[in-house]
Amino acid sequence: MSGPAPDPAPVPAAPAGPAVCLADVERLAADRLPAEVRDFVAGGSGDESVQAANRAALDRVRLVPRVLAGTDVADPSGPLLRGTAAMPVVVAPMAYQRLMHPDGELAAARAAAKAGIPYAISTLSSYPLEEIAAVGGTSWFQLYWQRDRAQVLDLVRRAEEAGCEALVVTVDVPVMGRRLRDLRNGFTLPADVTAANLGGVPLAATHTRQPGASGVATHTGQAFDPAIGWADLAWLRERTTMPLVLKGVLDPRDAVRAVEIGAEAVVVSNHGGRQLAGAPASVTALPPVVEAVGGRCSVLLDSGIRSGTDVLRALALGADGVLLGRPVLWGLAADGEAGAARVFELLQAELREALVLSGCPDLGAARDLATVLG
Template sequence: MNEPDRGRDHGPLICVADVERLAAQRLPAEVWDFVAGGSGDESVQAANRAALDLVRLVPRALTGAGIAKTCGQLLLADAAMPVVVAPMAYQRLLHPNGELDAARAARTAGVPYVIPMLSSYPLEEIAEVGGTVWFQMYWLRDRGLLLDLVRRAEHAGCEALVVTADVPVMGRRLRDLRNGFALPASVTAANLGAEAVTATHTRRSGTSAVATHSATAFDPTADWADVEWLRGHTDLPIVLKGILDPRDAVRAAELGAEAVVVSNHGGRQFAGAVPSITALPPVLDAVQGRCAVLLDSGVRSGTDVLRALAHGAAGVMYGRPVLWGLAVDGKAGAGLVLDLLHTELREALTLCGCDSVAAGRDLTVMPA
């Protein structure tokens, strides 16, 4: 992998916080706000981090494990580590190559990449990058368009559908409202039609063009019957993202979902939501292995990944840090972030006396 740009404005990038700081310096203020912001008072973002930091693991000693291996499977995909690059909209805001470079970085890192429905390149172009790709979708009012996207994803070689379940409407993201945020002309919802392009580019004071578009395009009445409908229209594995209540996880498993993602949308939806890591154990207890369970929201380090594994998660979704890497140096920057995560996870497992991801799931978890 090429080293990311190392200009005079920064030293060596040795942790993800270094990449975050540099991205914040380089991005236009309103783009940074779009990426970094949360809903309401943004307290859920802080709560995600605080809850993760309170999770303490009990390392094992003298196990003779040697240097840990991080590889394994996520759904039916081989992965170099139990990490999936999360779906995130409009990645050309961060770099001209956007989703293409993010997918290339994921391919090089050996982890699945989730193509967002609101990608700024067509899903077919992103899938052509290679590697393991999944496709993310929202519940569109237009079920014909939704089913067309499913067929396109199947034809393009996507290996799973990630259905976002926690956006009946978009949460009020105050930074975007204050900025009157709209997409620049160079960034479009490439998988959708001209109506979406017009809506997301129309700037009005005190409104978010992205939120305005979602309000007209997304279906707030979607329910479990829609999950059953989707299950009847595709053989791809279904991953329901945005699950926090154990009852919803059980229902997902009953309807044939292969996995759920315990997520509060990175603090971007309900402004009073429980931290994802706090919601994880009850969900795992409820599903009793009937489907895989992943963690999303607030994950920043290899230690965070191990915290999720020690609770029993199959893996994690990794979001904003990949965008920070894109902003810093495209594929190389996103690749650096994933390399750092891999290094940190291998070290965390090794220091805890684990030889593998499976051994990490046997660690004892204690509150701080």
């Protein structure tokens, strides 16, 4: 059984000048958010050791640069699933972004569109998926499997009609992990923040404060089907032409099964340390998954990406791209659309520099880099 989570570490003071890295953006956001909202975003499950493992494992991956590459510029753009992107980054699906800023998902999606990267719309978005997709750019839709299969199909049809270009099924949340910060805070959503895509589903729990309980966890327990299985995904595969992406895969055997049911991508992810306490770091699980699928589907890495160097690490270990989560929320909290745009600007600048310093003119060369564990 997990022990109690440590008290949150004091948040360092916000930078006096403009943000020059993603950690600066997080510090700026911390000054603008209520403590319990900051905990909702920053917290993990159990003792939060999985979050620490994500960071430690990424930091251990050391890139072996090539020299005399004969270039002083690098192109971070390339193919991503069935499309192309300005860099190999997708905005991860994240719930209730109006907690960060009144424009929420609309602001983040606009910033992603201007940055030329896909934006994954969450089932639990606080604006309707149609409004988010309408801002332009490339939209993917993330699906949490609902107890009502008719509602599952309705969400998929709505995503298709809105022009979403991929369907991301989150497969690691049969139930929500015990997020102790939220339980201690009795976390609930403010009245003006709702799961805008789920009309008709009981939502009162998200706004009802109970000591020692999370309103968000209570609601997901009511709405999500914990018994989702491979047969459900095969059923879904037959009912949509959107590329199917499975998010939350850590075991290579599950990645192989995903390929067998027709998935075009898997996302190696431990849900940012928010689900199974004691799960491995996502980047540790990445190489075995890449080897198991053998190029038969795309492989993306999620959980813990905090810099352009992290993106390059993922590519060198065989990933086709990454999902970026919490930093986008910190950007929204810091300065709405402009804050999210700053996150993407910093990440791309860091990736370009990392490519040049490692002797890689493009993403293809990045995937040939050697790595060692430091």
